[in-house]
Amino acid sequence: MAAQNATHAPDHTPEHTSSDAVAPEPARDSGSAAAPAGLREREIAAEQTHLDRVYRRLEEKIHEAEFLMDDAAKRGQVGTPGAFAERDAQVFQAGVHLNRLNSEYEDFLFGRVDLLPGKDGKKGPDGAFTSVEPADGAVTDGHASIAETLHIGRLGVLDADYSPLVIDWRAPAAAPFYRATPVAPGRVVRRRVIRSKGRRVLGVEDDLMRPDVTATLDGEELPAIGDGALMAALGRARSHTMRDIVASIQAEQDLVVRAPAASVTEVEGGPGTGKTAVALHRAAYLLYQDRRRYAGGILIVSPTPLLVAYTEGVLPSLGEEGQVAIRALGSLVDGAEATAYDPPDVARVKGSSRMQKLLRKAARGALDAAGPAAPAPERDTQLSFLDEDAAPALSGPPDRLRVVAFGGRIELDASDLSRIRRTALGGTAPVNLLRPRARRLLLDALWAKSGAGRRYHDPELAAEARQGFDEDVSTEPVFQEFLDTWWPELTPRGVLAAMADERTLGRWARRVLGPREVRRLARSLGRLDARGRGPLSVHDVALLDELQLILGAPARPARPREADPLDQLTGLDELTTAADRASSGRSRRERLEEERTDYAHVIVDEAQDLTPMQWRMVGRRGRHATWTVVGDPAQSSWSDPDEAAEARDEALGARPRRRFSLTVNYRNPAEIAELSAKVLALAMPGMAAPDAVRSTGLRPRFAVASPGGRGAAAVEEALAAATVEEARRMLSEVDGTVGVVVAMARREQARAWLAGLGDRVVALGSLEAKGLEYDAALVVAPAEIADESPAGLRVLYVALTRATQRLTVLSGHRDEPDADGVPDLLRD
Numbered sequence: 001m002a003a004q005n006a007t008h009a010p011d012h013t014p015e016h017t018s019s020d021a022v023a024p025e026p027a028r029d030s031g032s033a034a035a036p037a038g039l040r041e042r043e044i045a046a047e048q049t050h051l052d053r054v055y056r057r058l059e060e061k062i063h064e065a066e067f068l069m070d071d072a073a074k075r076g077q078v079g080t081p082g083a084f085a086e087r088d089a090q091v092f093q094a095g096v097h098l099n100r101l102n103s104e105y106e107d108f109l110f111g112r113v114d115l116l117p118g119k120d121g122k123k124g125p126d127g128a129f130t131s132v133e134p135a136d137g138a139v140t141d142g143h144a145s146i147a148e149t150l151h152i153g154r155l156g157v158l159d160a161d162y163s164p165l166v167i168d169w170r171a172p173a174a175a176p177f178y179r180a181t182p183v184a185p186g187r188v189v190r191r192r193v194i195r196s197k198g199r200r201v202l203g204v205e206d207d208l209m210r211p212d213v214t215a216t217l218d219g220e221e222l223p224a225i226g227d228g229a230l231m232a233a234l235g236r237a238r239s240h241t242m243r244d245i246v247a248s249i250q251a252e253q254d255l256v257v258r259a260p261a262a263s264v265t266e267v268e269g270g271p272g273t274g275k276t277a278v279a280l281h282r283a284a285y286l287l288y289q290d291r292r293r294y295a296g297g298i299l300i301v302s303p304t305p306l307l308v309a310y311t312e313g314v315l316p317s318l319g320e321e322g323q324v325a326i327r328a329l330g331s332l333v334d335g336a337e338a339t340a341y342d343p344p345d346v347a348r349v350k351g352s353s354r355m356q357k358l359l360r361k362a363a364r365g366a367l368d369a370a371g372p373a374a375p376a377p378e379r380d381t382q383l384s385f386l387d388e389d390a391a392p393a394l395s396g397p398p399d400r401l402r403v404v405a406f407g408g409r410i411e412l413d414a415s416d417l418s419r420i421r422r423t424a425l426g427g428t429a430p431v432n433l434l435r436p437r438a439r440r441l442l443l444d445a446l447w448a449k450s451g452a453g454r455r456y457h458d459p460e461l462a463a464e465a466r467q468g469f470d471e472d473v474s475t476e477p478v479f480q481e482f483l484d485t486w487w488p489e490l491t492p493r494g495v496l497a498a499m500a501d502e503r504t505l506g507r508w509a510r511r512v513l514g515p516r517e518v519r520r521l522a523r524s525l526g527r528l529d530a531r532g533r534g535p536l537s538v539h540d541v542a543l544l545d546e547l548q549l550i551l552g553a554p555a556r557p558a559r560p561r562e563a564d565p566l567d568q569l570t571g572l573d574e575l576t577t578a579a580d581r582a583s584s585g586r587s588r589r590e591r592l593e594e595e596r597t598d599y600a601h602v603i604v605d606e607a608q609d610l611t612p613m614q615w616r617m618v619g620r621r622g623r624h625a626t627w628t629v630v631g632d633p634a635q636s637s638w639s640d641p642d643e644a645a646e647a648r649d650e651a652l653g654a655r656p657r658r659r660f661s662l663t664v665n666y667r668n669p670a671e672i673a674e675l676s677a678k679v680l681a682l683a684m685p686g687m688a689a690p691d692a693v694r695s696t697g698l699r700p701r702f703a704v705a706s707p708g709g710r711g712a713a714a715v716e717e718a719l720a721a722a723t724v725e726e727a728r729r730m731l732s733e734v735d736g737t738v739g740v741v742v743a744m745a746r747r748e749q750a751r752a753w754l755a756g757l758g759d760r761v762v763a764l765g766s767l768e769a770k771g772l773e774y775d776a777a778l779v780v781a782p783a784e785i786a787d788e789s790p791a792g793l794r795v796l797y798v799a800l801t802r803a804t805q806r807l808t809v810l811s812g813h814r815d816e817p818d819a820d821g822v823p824d825l826l827r828d
């Protein structure tokens with residue numbers, strides 16, 4: 001009998017909580033020290049034989065695809081429209097093949113399951129048994145025969161006789177590979193993860209789902225090799241980019257990945273439970289399931305550009321890219337690229353849903369402050385509002401309009417003009433769209449003042465005279481210039497700039513914000529110049545988006561949509577179709593990112609962090625979408641979760657929701673999870689921490705920055721020196737990355753301290769650490785992080801849960817460390 005394996009695949013379903021999670025059965029390991037010599041090599045050789053066969057078949061397919069491309073090119077020489085259409089169809093087909101087959105995946109083939117016969121004996125079109133349950137009597141007296149072996153890979157490959165050589169990981173037949181657990185094994189006896197590079201199989205890792213059964217395949221006992229695939233995956237050093245988890249998705253995660261896309265799928269789980277990974281795999285799965293539907297685009301919203309950069313490679317590694325846009329909250333509005341953070345008290349004001357009311361007032365009020373030196377330039381697209389040069393300066397409107405008509409002067413004074421403005425602004429229509437109405441009201445008033453109406457008793461003659469009057473007056477440069485100045489086309493940036501004036505803002509914000517909030521907001525917007533140019537913060541972007549809606553914009557000239565259905569289906573950048581060539585020649589990706597403001601599916605990562613105003617911005621991009629929303633309330637950096645929950649409900653509307661929870665922490669070893677749970681207990685009393693799936697035996701280290709002298713400078717110096725020393729130590733302890741997390745206010749300082757330590761070390765402000773992970777994490781001055789905002793304890797919890805191997809907590813002068821260096825916040 002084989003030796004016992006120390007590790008295992010955890011079994012959890014969405015119903016399980018951490019307390020009732022079933023301890024997984026250990027699996028046998030014939031490949032450990034106790035395994036017969038040569039067994040591992042024999043198993044690797046067997047998988048190599050299969051992979052060779054797969055590659056031979058792939059080569060045949062590549063030749064077929066190349067032939068198709070050749071043939072398509074020849075047909076293109078016949079210049080009829082029918083021939084073009086046929087060529088496009090063939091190019092599409094061939095391109096799909098080539099793109100997929102030429103891709104050099106590190107592990108094209110990564111999995112295998114050995115299965116008992118299916119219950120009803122029925123087989124599907126791919127020749128696999130369809131039943132997930134084993135046939136009665138499949139196991140007798142602890143013995144069974146393997147009836148079926150399926151290999152799982154990134155794409156499906158059929159042999160020339162249509163038998164499956166590789167099953168696509170997203171196909172229903174692949175589900176048992178992910179779903180089987182020792183507690184609910186279904187037909188799976190052994191799950192194997194195959195490690196390969198290019199065409200070479202490097203290793204295999206097995207998990208036995210029925211460790212008590214002796215199964216035979218072709219008359220020989222089925223062996224199990226290695227330490228378990230999950231543990232092998234988790235043990236690898238981390239780089240600066242996330243890896244896909246396609247070979248080791250766990251059962252509770254797989255339920256989320258494959259959940260039907262109807263309405264809203266909500267996923268909650270603690271740090272490291274795989275929420276981000278699952279969300280990305282779900283995007284790939286949805287595209288596989290219904291490519292036509294998701295040609296409408298999938299938007300993945302991430303909290304920070306760092307997390308976007310970290311996760312960006314996962315979808316291409318799964319063979320998907322073209323239809324998916326991953327955007328940070330600060331770059332969700334075209335043209336805005338905000339990475340700066342407001343201090344917490346300012347962010348609190350800007351993110352609050354009270355801003356809606358204030359922005360509505362400001363948008364209307366800004367007209368009174370407006371008055372550009374030169375007329376606002378023409379705009380031709382809805383999204384040009386971030387074009388900085390286009391924003392008019394705001395300096396006050398003219399208070400008199402004087403025109404010449406019927407040989408005399410007609411004048412409207414300040415009170416006439418303000419009455420007309422009030423009338424024009426009545427109702428809720430977007431301010432910029434009210435300009436034609438204002439123009440008409442001005443002409444009405446001028447006509448009335450001229451007294452000409454009284455001269456005509458015949459209504460027809462009166463109408464004719466009025467028409468002539470309107471034409472004469474409105475084509476006068478003086479009138480046009482007045483209108484451009486008195487009712488300029490407002491830009492969101494221009495309105496934000498107008499809000500930087502504290503007195504004006506105070507007027508607009510009456511009964512909405514308190515005087516302190518007004519001051520903070522005005523000061524923060526003071527970074528913008530009079531035209532609204534200047535650096536935006538992440539929170540400003542949601543305000544711009546709201547203002548765009550309030551202000552409205554002239555209709556865009558119709559741009560031909562992607563009319564060619566083939567084009568919609570490809571998702572491949574290198575393919576061109578007639579429709580592509582007809583359009584401007586920009587890449588598909590550029591077009592997707594520029595034009596889409598409404599997506600077919602929206603995935604929100606770290607959803608707990610969206611402010612109410614950000615929910616409104618994201619909600620507008622998924623009005624007709626299905627949604628996947630993943631998050632963890634315990635990691636929320638937003639101070640008022642109830643207000644955010646309300647905005648989230650509004651964004652998601654009345655759509656039905658399906659809820660899942662993820663309960664296993666794959667990132668942190670138990671030793672780190674145990675420590676971070678202490679902060680969780682302070683931040684969210686009563687909330688359960690996820691179960692760590694492994695333990696390393698390495699306890700977190702506690703260090704203290706001890707100043708050599710008195711005074712603030714000595715304290716700072718000591719913290720800098722200790723940070724560098726601890727970061728160095730970690731670099732020598734791990735092969736991969738080291739993340740140094742400091743309070744936001746210290747971000748730049750920490751970067752300077754650590755410059756020169758190489759690119760394995762990254763300095764992060766606490767809010768930037770969201771979603772990221774490092775082999776080793778150094779959390780500097782935890783009390784500073786906790787005190788930085790009302791949500792500080794939750795932010796500290798995030799910081800403490802970033803490490804996959806080692807954690808050091810460095811206490812500063814506010815941390816009150818005990819004799820062992822343990823800071824006050826982390827003591828029992």
Ligand SMILES: Nc1ncnc2c1ncn2[C@@H]1O[C@H](COP(=O)(O)OP(=O)(O)OP(=O)(O)O)[C@@H](O)[C@H]1O
Pocket residue numbers: 230233234243244245248249250253269270271272273274275276277278632635666667770771772773801
């Ligand atoms: N099934 C799995 N197999 C291998 N690795 C996994 C699996 N699930 C998660 N991981 C790994 O665990 C780590 C944490 O995953 P991920 O970042 O998706 O978690 P998260 O729930 O989003 O965490 P956080 O809330 O802290 O952002 C990643 O390195 C991920 O690759």
